[in-house]
Amino acid sequence: MSRKGKLSAAAVRDSAPVFAALGDETRLRLVARLCEHGPQSIARLTEGEPLTRQAITKHLRVLADAGIARDLRRGRERLWELERRRIDEARLCLDLVSREWDEALARLKAFVES
């Protein structure tokens, strides 16, 4: 996804899964916890959530599949941490939407007034 380019079909294909992964309250809360307190184990991430450990595990798997998080085993526990790249891509995608929408409105206004 280029900085000045249009919203390509490729950008849409790449970003949709990321948004889908972030589009669940539990998962977004997990992301918030991870980015606030750094890498954490599954057990730790489950603390305070009203769900079972297995449910949390599944959510983390979804985040991993979307390229948002990755895990590294350490002894008997598995630490999860965020992966910034995909998140930044999605952010850029929203930047583009905002900017292009503005331009479309400007064009529309100019057209109406002419």
Add this chain to the structure above:
Amino acid sequence: MSRKGKLSAAAVRDSAPVFAALGDETRLRLVARLCEHGPQSIARLTEGEPLTRQAITKHLRVLADAGIARDLRRGRERLWELERRRIDEARLCLDLVSREWDEALARLKAFVES
């Protein structure tokens, strides 16, 4: 969602539905079409998509419920356009994640080295 604040529970609750709405390829493509060419009717938005008009209608409804798009009737057709506010909120949410994650890593590094 404040500019300098942490990722609050409220921010998570507000942004998750927006991400969920954007997390479908068809809907993200619709958003891309809307922001590129301005307000359009349902029939026009259906052109070129491999789906029925009703499917597109449902997707637009989802975007509306998430506060991303809104419709305005004009004659026998219904024009759909983007609503920037919610999209900007979601963008800010991702900004926060990126920034906080950096800070968490910096704290972690400082801790390890001490």
Add this chain to the structure above:
DNA sequence: CCGATATGCAACTATTTGGTTGCATGTCGA
């Protein structure tokens, strides 16, 4: 070695989601 801790795997269920088809309604234009 043993108990406690941390996780993995599999089967099962309920709900949501994304899509369809068929038909009804409303509006534009000649």
Add this chain to the structure above:
DNA sequence: TCGACATGCAACCAAATAGTTGCATATCGG
């Protein structure tokens, strides 16, 4: 007024999702 166009509504369906429970496995610490 009449046909074509734009949309709305409802019923229905298959697949994906979010969650559970039960049990197996692996590792840490004393």
